[in-house]
Amino acid sequence: MSSQGKIHLEKIDEVRWRIPRTGKMRVDGIIYTSEEMLRDMNLDESPKQVANVAHLPGIQKYSLAMPDIHWGYGFPIGGVAAFDWKEGVVSPGGVGYDINCGTRLLVSSLSRQDLRPRIKELADALFESIPSGVGSKGALRLSSQELIQVLKKGSAWAVENGYGSPQDLDRTEDRGCMEGADPGIVSDRAMERGRPQLGTLGSGNHFLEVGYVEEIYDPEAARVFGLEKDQVTVFIHSGSRGFGYQVCDDFLKKMGERVRQLGLELPDRQLACDFIRDRTGQEYLAGMACAANYAWANRQMLMHWTREAFERLLRMSPRDLGMHLVYDVCHNIAKREVHLIEGQRREVCVHRKGATRAFPPGHPAVPQIYRQVGQPVLIPGDMGRYSYVLVGTEGAMKETFGSTCHGAGRVQSRTQAKKASKGRPLHRELEDRGVYVRAASRATLVEEAPEAYKDVSQVVEVVHRAGISRKVAKLRPWAVVKG
Amino acid sequence: MKRYETFNHTADIGIRVFGKTVEDLFANAAHALFDQLTDLRKVGDRAVQEISIEGADREDLLIRWLGELLFLCQGRGYLFKKFSILHLDSNSLKAIARGEIFDPSRHRFKTEIKAVTYHQVAVKQKDKGWEGKVVLDI
Numbered sequence: 001m002s003s004q005g006k007i008h009l010e011k012i013d014e015v016r017w018r019i020p021r022t023g024k025m026r027v028d029g030i031i032y033t034s035e036e037m038l039r040d041m042n043l044d045e046s047p048k049q050v051a052n053v054a055h056l057p058g059i060q061k062y063s064l065a066m067p068d069i070h071w072g073y074g075f076p077i078g079g080v081a082a083f084d085w086k087e088g089v090v091s092p093g094g095v096g097y098d099i100n101c102g103t104r105l106l107v108s109s110l111s112r113q114d115l116r117p118r119i120k121e122l123a124d125a126l127f128e129s130i131p132s133g134v135g136s137k138g139a140l141r142l143s144s145q146e147l148i149q150v151l152k153k154g155s156a157w158a159v160e161n162g163y164g165s166p167q168d169l170d171r172t173e174d175r176g177c178m179e180g181a182d183p184g185i186v187s188d189r190a191m192e193r194g195r196p197q198l199g200t201l202g203s204g205n206h207f208l209e210v211g212y213v214e215e216i217y218d219p220e221a222a223r224v225f226g227l228e229k230d231q232v233t234v235f236i237h238s239g240s241r242g243f244g245y246q247v248c249d250d251f252l253k254k255m256g257e258r259v260r261q262l263g264l265e266l267p268d269r270q271l272a273c274d275f276i277r278d279r280t281g282q283e284y285l286a287g288m289a290c291a292a293n294y295a296w297a298n299r300q301m302l303m304h305w306t307r308e309a310f311e312r313l314l315r316m317s318p319r320d321l322g323m324h325l326v327y328d329v330c331h332n333i334a335k336r337e338v339h340l341i342e343g344q345r346r347e348v349c350v351h352r353k354g355a356t357r358a359f360p361p362g363h364p365a366v367p368q369i370y371r372q373v374g375q376p377v378l379i380p381g382d383m384g385r386y387s388y389v390l391v392g393t394e395g396a397m398k399e400t401f402g403s404t405c406h407g408a409g410r411v412q413s414r415t416q417a418k419k420a421s422k423g424r425p426l427h428r429e430l431e432d433r434g435v436y437v438r439a440a441s442r443a444t445l446v447e448e449a450p451e452a453y454k455d456v457s458q459v460v461e462v463v464h465r466a467g468i469s470r471k472v473a474k475l476r477p478w479a480v481v482k483g
Numbered sequence: 484m485k486r487y488e489t490f491n492h493t494a495d496i497g498i499r500v501f502g503k504t505v506e507d508l509f510a511n512a513a514h515a516l517f518d519q520l521t522d523l524r525k526v527g528d529r530a531v532q533e534i535s536i537e538g539a540d541r542e543d544l545l546i547r548w549l550g551e552l553l554f555l556c557q558g559r560g561y562l563f564k565k566f567s568i569l570h571l572d573s574n575s576l577k578a579i580a581r582g583e584i585f586d587p588s589r590h591r592f593k594t595e596i597k598a599v600t601y602h603q604v605a606v607k608q609k610d611k612g613w614e615g616k617v618v619l620d621i
Contacts, residue, residue, distance in 0.1 A: 134595040193557060245597045248598065249550060256601065268602060414496065415491055
């Protein structure tokens with residue numbers, strides 16, 4: 001299966017490295033990174049995975065990886081690849097199990113000073129209000145008919161049922177609904193796993209984080225996004241829960257069979273795929289859209305309960321709190337998009353696995369309110385350091401199919417992180433740094449210790465210097481709810 | 484003989500599993516999955532499930548076997564601790580899994596496993612028995 005062979009990396013400039021096409025690779029690979037981060041990548045198989053993706057039929061231009069690249073399965077985390085819509089493939093492993101895992105950012109009219117006396121209480125209140133933890137189940141008991149509506153409508157279902165407002169939809173990628181969702185092709189097992197979990201955060205790297213704006217780099221974009229220094233913000237990171245995992249799992253098996261029928265030679269079984277035009281390819285896209293919509297409804301509900309928790313604790317009205325959604329982005333998804341390839345506008349299926357869309361000013365998919373500056377890009381860091389807001393650029397359209405990084409990216413495995421945190425009072429260490437954490441389990445907390453991740457500022461610096469997105473603001477975490 | 488060991492994989496858990504026979508290997512892989520999920524000392528064995536799987540080859544069968552057990556755990560609440568492989572060839576498997584339904588007052592999940600991946604999956608006969616490799620997405 002996958003070989004342990006060392007991959008040859010050629011430096012192009014300070015932020016780009018090329019993996020030259022060899023063997024059955026159809027295109028070169030390009031990794032966005034820095035000398036420093038490249039050193040940490042040495043023991044990791046992720047460059048090999050970038051090369052493996054270049055073997056897939058219909059791949060356009062390059063197999064790309066963002067600076068938060070780390071070892072995934074099949075595709076690397078941080079991988080971006082576009083396949084011709086007519087001649088190319090779609091691969092569930094290029095999206096990942098947590099379909100439409102993503103983040104959303106809210107602002108508020110509170111300043112850091114306003115919230116300082118209540119921050120610990122707020123951490124407790126949010127932990128109480130937001131169902132989290134391994135296999136967490138929500139308060140909701142959906143019927144199959146209701147779940148079908150969620151899968152078709154996404155965020156709009158949540159809004160119709162009292163979670164949030166129609167304005168939220170204007171500030172969500174694709175208005176929180178992916179076209180082509182067909183609940184009829186989703187397995188009973190996915191429905192069974194999805195029904196009790198809608199409206200839950202989950203565990204692992206998913207979180208809800210109250211923070212504040214520490215620094216502004218681009219005052220014009222920040223003004224348009226509604227961000228001000230010292231303003232209180234909320235980041236929500238979650239996805240499609242067991243529903244999405246099951247959809248991915250079901251289709252990996254079906255596509256494994258397709259790969260055998262087609263006689264495709266793949267360097268890793270997890271790269272199983274089918275041609276977009278073929279039946280299994282079309283069915284996967286229809287099932288993936290259901291999971292994407294589930295995830296959007298989920299984040300919309302989590303946001304609604306977050307707003308309510310603020311209102312109750314602070315005894316403030318929604319109008320006074322001003323908790324507006326800035327934006328919601330997906331970072332595990334395959335999208336039908338038009339890109340300029342060899343001077344021609346071509347329809348492609350862009351896979352972003354741990355990568356974020358970063359569309360430039362003027363692009364029709366950017367909400368009207370942001371169109372003059374570009375699409376907001378949300379980059380959560382680890383829980384001890386900082387998160388960033390970036391903005392999409394023309395550079396991303398030219399080089400990376402309108403894509404950029406999605407977060408910090410792991411450097412330590414979960415086992416290594418556990419060893420490094422053994423016996424340490426992590427809770428207190430974080431409190432000393434001014435971060436109040438409420439976690440459903442200590443295990444998750446230690447696996448997610450800040451040093452298990454790359455420094456997100458290094459990641460952001462690379463995409464900023466490469467011009468595939470631009471820094472707008474830096475946020476500092478303050479109270480974190482982990483699963 | 485060691486039943487399994489974990490190996491480092493940046494985002495996930497890698498598992499190297501051993502067995503005197505290929506049947507042993509499949510039973511030990513299932514044990515490894517639940518040993519990673521929960522504290523098996525606290526799990527009883529009165530619930531019984533019969534499981535039949537078909538697959539393209541041994542590697543595919545191993546992933547489908549573990550995937551089936553994971554679904555029964557996360558979709559229906561089963562924690563399994565004992566496994567008897569009744570039949571195994573290169574395209575099908577029949578087995579019995581014994582365990583208990585998750586009870587929040589006594590059981591705890593150590594970690595959430597999203598899926599059993601095909602990444603680098605291997606089932607190989609070695610000099611002294613069988614060895615397999617799987618990566619769990621967590």
